[in-house]
Amino acid sequence: MTEIVLGVGASHCTLMNTHWEQTVHKEEAQRFRDALAEARDELAAAAPDTVVIIGSNHFRGFWLDLIPSFTIGVGECVASGESGTPKGPQPVDVPLSRHLANSLVEGGRFDAAFSARLQIDHGQSHAIQYLLDGLDVEIVPIVVNVFAHPLPALARCADLGAAVREAVLGFEGDRRVAVIASGGLSHRLPWPDWRDPQGEDEEFMVRAWLDGRDNWQDYDARRREIIRAASAAINPEFDDEFLTLLEKGESRSLTRYSTEQLEEVAGNGAQEIRTWLAMAAALDNVPARRLSYEVIPEWLTGMGVAVLDPATRSDA
Incomplete structure (x- = not known):
């Protein structure tokens, strides 16, 4: 019998890799x-065989010549390796x-795209680097x-998360399956x-987004300069509010936001909470446990980590 044993939501930021020493808010x-x-x-203790990683694309695996809403990797999967990620x-x-x-x-339920040779970036590989470190698991990206x-x-x-479940x-x-959401929280x-x-x-x-399919690395230096010059x-x-709703098992109420409203309130980077909404639904919206939330302006992002354990519902 296949079961879903754990869910994790975590922000990502490659500046953890490239600018750790320059980070002012070190604590x-x-x-x-x-x-x-x-x-x-906690993932290691849950002993999953497979981890479904729901993450975003940062124009290193997809480009404007073709952008599906949802894509499932069903064969080869290659990580770009930008900014010290796998x-x-x-x-x-x-x-x-x-x-x-x-x-x-x-x-x-969904006419999702699929790829038998999927290229991922830190939208998934940041989670592989930090959350799956040393774990002998396979993934579904x-x-x-x-x-x-x-x-x-x-x-x-x-x-989508409910359908994945x-x-x-x-x-x-x-299979013992865990689900990770990578991205967010608020940032611009x-x-x-x-x-x-x-x-x-x-x-x-x-x-760069249109022409980078075969030479995305050529655009990366200036991309990084533009990002580093941005204000948090x-x-x-x-x-x-979002993490509290997640703790209550009520994250779906955030779907009241339109894309435009969400960007106005929390920035274009907050559009990544879509991955958290999908993960929470895949865990049947069991109440989460917040492990951390930190405001780190140098990383431009509200950095959060939460765990959803289905055993907490069965123990209630």
């Missing part, structure tokens, strides 16, 4: 890093990933479009709406 950064390690230990082939649970893709499509408008509605992402539990093999990236770039930097970014726009009140 906050260390507390966040310690929370990642605690979540990693690089190269990643182990995929092919039978489960193909069952998942088939179930979503044939069940009429799911990429959610959160940066190239039009974006899938928040409610649609929660529905149904498909995983219906798998006839014997100096990234344009690709449909209407304003100024030289935004036009450069859109060109973190909304701790929004982040606390």
Whole structure:
């Protein structure tokens, strides 16, 4: 029998790798890093065979020539390796990933895209680096479009998580499965709406997103300069509201936000909470336990970690 044994939501930021020594809020950064390690230990204790990683794309695995709303990796999976994150082939649970893709499509729930040769970036590999460190597991990567408008509605992402749960539990093999959401919380990236770039930097970014399929590394140095020059726009009140709802098992109520409303309140980077909504639904919205929340302006992001343990519901 296949079961879902744990869920984890965690912010990601490659500045952890590239600019740790330059981080001013070191105590906050260390507390966040310690929370990642605690979540990693809880994953190890849950002993999953497979980890479904729901993450975002940062225009190193997908480009504007083709942007699906949801993509499932069903074969080879290669990590880009940008900014000190893991690089190269990643182990995929092919039978489960193909069952998942088939179930979503044939069940009429989602016409999700699939890739037999998926390239992922730190939207998934940051979680592999910190949450799966030393764990002998395979993955099922799911990429959610959160940066190239039009974006899938928040409610649609929660529905995806519910469909993933149904498909995983219906798998006839014997699997212990964990689900990780990678991304968020509130932050604003100096990234344009690709449909209407304003100024030289935004036009450069859109060109990188359109032309970078075969040479994305050529654009990376200037991309990093643009990001490092940005000012932080973190909304701790929004982040606390979101994490509190997650703790109550009520994160779906956040689907009341439209894409535009969410960006206005919490920044374009907060669109990544779609991954958390999907993960929470895959755990049947069991109440979460918050491990950490830190405001780290140098990383531009409200950094949070939470764990969802289905055993807490059965013990209640």
